[in-house]
Amino acid sequence: MGAEVAMDTGTAVDETTFRRVLARWPSGVGIITTAGPDGLRHGMTASSFSSVSLDPPLVLVCLDRRIRSHELVTRNGVFAVNVLGRDHIGLGRRFAGLTPGVTDRFAEGDWLPGATGSPVLTDAAAWVDCRVRHVYPGGDHTIFVGEVIAAGVPRITSPLLFHSRSWGQLADPLPESVTIADTELARVLAAEGGNRRRAARLTAAVRAAGVRVRLPRDELRRSPAPALPERVSVRVKDAAEAAEAATAGYRAVEVTVAADGLAAAAASVVAAVAGSGTTVVARVDDALDPARGRAVLHTVGALREAGCGEIALDEAGPRVGEDRDDGSPRHLRRLLQDAVPQAGGVRLRLALRDHHGLGLVNALTAMKNGVRDFDTGLAGSGGLLPTERLVLLCSRLDVETPVESEALRPCLNELHALRYGRRRSGPVRPAVS
Known part of the structure; x- marks a missing residue:
């Protein structure tokens, strides 16, 4: 028999089940950065990033309202998303707060200010630099829609993926023919x-x-x-x-x-x-x-x-x-x-x-x-x-x-x-x- 499925439509799904469901969806990994007029830089690892529109070029990120990144993006009105490559696992963990003893997350990697001043990783798989255009409430998160001011693909490499709460790479399917x-x-x-x-x-x-x-x-x-x-x-x-x-x-x-x-x-x-x-x-x-x-x-x-x-x-x-x-x-x-x-x-x-x-x-x-x-x-x-x-x-x-x-x-x-x-x-x- 297959696994049991909870179908109670009278209440919201419990948080544990919801997290388990979301963990089954593989996603890319990016570092969301921002910087203000005072030059203060901040960054965090996130996978809640998506395209919204081609004309005009729009993307969105979802940030927890309780974290420091949410406060700074709201105040600065700008952010960049740096898409990580397969060899950036260490950098991803660093910006996720999983590396003990780190006082300056930007001490690792080659970072330059983008058009908005937000830090851009020079060897990222890709990056977009954005100005906040729309802000929408999303439960315990806020949805920031950014207009892409600048973008780049510094190098061609396989992306870093996040799946089942672990870091990984693209699956390795066999070809149909050779x-x-x-x-x-x-x-x-x-x-x-x-x-x-x-x-x-x-x-x-x-x-x-x-x-x-x-x-x-x-x-x-x-x-x-x-x-x-x-x-x-x-x-x-x-x-x-x-x-x-x-x-x-x-x-x-x-x-x-x-x-x-x-x-x-x-x-x-x-x-x-x-x-x-x-x-x-x-x-x-x-x-x-x-x-x-x-x-x-x-x-x-x-x-x-x-x-x-x-x-x-x-x-x-x-x-x-x-x-x-x-x-x-x-x-x-x-x-x-x-x-x-x-x-x-x-x-x-x-x-x-x-x-x-x-x-x-x-x-x-x-x-x-x-x-x-x-x-x-x-x-x-x-x-x-x-x-x-x-x-x-x-x-x-x-x-x-x-x-x-x-x-x-x-x-x-x-x-x-x-x-x-x-x-x-x-x-x-x-x-x-």
Whole structure:
């Protein structure tokens, strides 16, 4: 049986039940600040904030009539709402009076006076600075409607949430589907030499199974140009090669860029293929290095502005003598919580390795943090997460992929035959597209 529900309409609901009900509603967290002509600053953490109108721009906050903030906002006639990011839990607790020994709440964080004089947090997820326009009674609270005088979004980050009387972040739902590209198989086969025709048949079979395949740059030098069906990209090093690839009919070109926050190389490639219908995939080199986190985020934003169709974050291979935190699911989660919103509507890809067996753990972490596109390598080609393992993980999670797992089995057998001279089962027969 379900839980009992109190339906007594003759009296108001008791305070305890009402608080429990409200606790089930997740909300953002903000710090409401105000300042008067005397320069006295005051702030408190609150979640009772909402938009009211777009024209004119109006918002509201609800303040308990018994608290100091209510007195000061009433007297000053101005307030600011600073929306907290996921990394502001400590600041939120400080302004909520939950940090013992604090005498000056503004001693932590970088605060500047806004247009009304109310303190604005310079690294907030967003802020609005308001002048009180209307005041309404609301039981033991007062509803202050503020006209927004100024506003800003200092950085793109996930918001801090309050739910069930605890601080948290956005829920991590699994995606309905993901796409998978093999960015290493063709390059590795070319480097290994061997039967070029069989290698071409194998890459065609992988593509026919539903995996996008990236071809190495030397494919641009082949004459005549290969047939270019869907799910094929080619690697280029500069704008000239990108233009050549677009002329040859490639529908996607991939260029590697440094995490320099500029994206100049990618911008030139985008300009070179403009109007051709060719998508530019910009790959950020060594993007999972914790020391490069801020630079990677700036680069993602620059690549989005440059007009790239996809942005890929590449995990670097292991370095002798180095023990870095690249493979940490915790670091990956933190990076993606900012990188995914920074990419906006541009698809964000992720090329993972399997350091210490964490490849699938990181893939799951990425899926739960907004990544829907992955780059892999058949049987771990090039040191990337094996394509077949990611497909298996998705099947166990009920996450759809365009990849037919049964069609990958003969591909694995053919790869084994190319490398070791014997096939574990029947030959691969790529479908005709």
